[in-house]
Amino acid sequence: MSPASHDAAADLPADLAQLTGVGAAHAPGTTAGDELLGRYRDSLMGVFGTPQRVLVRGSGARVWDADGKEYLDLLAGIAVNALGHAHPLLTSVVTSQLATLGHISNFFTSPTQIALAEKLLQVAQAPAGSKVFFANSGTEANEAAFKLARRNAGTPERPRNRIVALENAFHGRSMGALALTWKQAYREPFEPLPGGVEWVPAGDAEALRAAVDDTVAAVFIEPVQGEAGVRGYDDGYLAAAREITQAAGALLVFDEVQTGIGRTGEWFASQSGTAVVPDAMTLAKGLGGGFPIGALITFGGAASSLLSAGQHGTTFGGNPAATAAALATLHTIETQGLLEHARRVGAAAASGLRGLGFVADVRQFGLLIGFDLDADIAPAMVQCALDAGFIINAPGPRTLRLAPPLIITQEQIAAFVAALPGIYDAAQKETA
Numbered sequence: 358m359s360p361a362s363h364d365a366a367a368d369l370p371a372d373l374a375q376l377t378g379v380g381a382a383h384a385p386g387t388t389a390g391d392e393l394l395g396r397y398r399d400s401l402m403g404v405f406g407t408p409q410r411v412l413v414r415g416s417g418a419r420v421w422d423a424d425g426k427e428y429l430d431l432l433a434g435i436a437v438n439a440l441g442h443a444h445p446l447l448t449s450v451v452t453s454q455l456a457t458l459g460h461i462s463n464f465f466t467s468p469t470q471i472a473l474a475e476k477l478l479q480v481a482q483a484p485a486g487s488k489v490f491f492a493n494s495g496t497e498a499n500e501a502a503f504k505l506a507r508r509n510a511g512t513p514e515r516p517r518n519r520i521v522a523l524e525n526a527f528h529g530r531s532m533g534a535l536a537l538t539w540k541q542a543y544r545e546p547f548e549p550l551p552g553g554v555e556w557v558p559a560g561d562a563e564a565l566r567a568a569v570d571d572t573v574a575a576v577f578i579e580p581v582q583g584e585a586g587v588r589g590y591d592d593g594y595l596a597a598a599r600e601i602t603q604a605a606g607a608l609l610v611f612d613e614v615q616t617g618i619g620r621t622g623e624w625f626a627s628q629s630g631t632a633v634v635p636d637a638m639t640l641a642k643g644l645g646g647g648f649p650i651g652a653l654i655t656f657g658g659a660a661s662s663l664l665s666a667g668q669h670g671t672t673f674g675g676n677p678a679a680t681a682a683a684l685a686t687l688h689t690i691e692t693q694g695l696l697e698h699a700r701r702v703g704a705a706a707a708s709g710l711r712g713l714g715f716v717a718d719v720r721q722f723g724l725l726i727g728f729d730l731d732a733d734i735a736p737a738m739v740q741c742a743l744d745a746g747f748i749i750n751a752p753g754p755r756t757l758r759l760a761p762p763l764i765i766t767q768e769q770i771a772a773f774v775a776a777l778p779g780i781y782d783a784a785q786k787e788t789a
């Protein structure tokens with residue numbers, strides 16, 4: 358069927374087709390996707406540019422657009438859909454929770470909220486006295502961590518009024534999370550931002566040691582820098598950060614928003630090799646398997662008592678539907694052996710990529726994979742990959758990122774690696 362004659366309404370449940378106004382018929386010569394993107398441009402704020410495609414449904418690691426084209430999803434909504442699309446347990450748990458009790462505010466609690474907090478503390482191997490705060494996104498989790506850091510205030514004579522983050526760090530787009538984020542182009546239009554943040558070169562333990570003293574409230578680190586192109590550190594860097602912050606009385610905050618919940622083949626990237634225990638950890642992306650939820654975990658009694666009653670809050674955070682989704686996600690990762698699967702499938706993908714002549718550097722942490730090309734054609738590669746039926750992402754001009762669902766098969770990734778030379782040729786032609 359040609360895109361122009363594809364019946365997009367038939368891809369949707371009848372009630373959704375009706376609510377969205379997606380009809381079987383569209384203007385001659387245009388497709389359902391064209392028509393919806395026109396409506397998008399007329400109604401949505403331009404901060405994302407024009408989206409690449411209109412997606413209507415998914416199953417496992419595959420999604421379909423409004424014109425009926427199928428894609429292998431190697432990005433998973435930016436490292437979010439850990440269980441893929443339309444996972445049966447996630448779907449049934451969220452549906453039954455919504456049909457029972459969907460939202461209650463934090464004047465009340467629910468069994469799913471409590472069970473999820475317990476489960477997170479267990480997989481984080483958090484010591485006695487550790488606690489969880491639920492938010493709705495990674496940005497909000499980092500905002501809570503920023504406030505936690507401000508509560509490590511020092512004394513009036515010797516205030517801890519500095520916060521140290523890393524060059525190339527990404528922590529989110531709210532004013533606080535933005536204040537921690539390295540890229541000046543993101544920050545500058547919104548200054549003044551919350552103050553006191555400074556950046557040191559990523560992965561340089563001596564630079565960190567030189568910067569951190571008893572005037573520093575906290576050090577924020579992504580255990581692998583995701584938006585920077587999937588970049589880790591030399592062995593021992595996170596342990597050195599732990600030792601340096603401990604000696605100075607500064608909090609060590611790991612932003613595991615992208616790397617947490619099995620993405621790197623461990624529950625948390627900071628558990629790989631010799632586990633490093635932070636004072637606080639932020640989570641989101643994969644946590645709800647696609648349902649919005651974020652979390653701040655504080656390790657031990659001291660960090661867990663910095664924010665006292667009334668000092669932070671949220672209306673939606675930790676609601677029954679979101680915490681049910683996260684419980685189902687953690688349960689599935691555990692019972693289906695997805696940590697081991699992510700390590701094995703990720704390693705096979707990396708070795709395939711390393712065999713390609715135009716791939717310069719492969720950085721693989723479970724199913725979070727970054728690699729560089731031998732030319733600045735990464736955005737064109739993303740377009741040509743779409744045409745070939747693959748969803749990937751370009752965090753830099755010559756860097757590509759893969760963060761597929763943790764349930765992706767070795768055969769599915771191998772199909773992408775096999776298609777990559779053709780995609781590369783097409784992108785070369787397009788940019789020539």
Ligand SMILES: *Cc1c(COP(=O)(O)O)cnc(C)c1O
Nearest residue numbers: 494495496527528529614615641
């Ligand atoms: C995506 C991301 C965030 C922001 O999360 P949102 O859910 O988009 O608010 C923060 N930190 C890191 C490391 C991320 O990858």
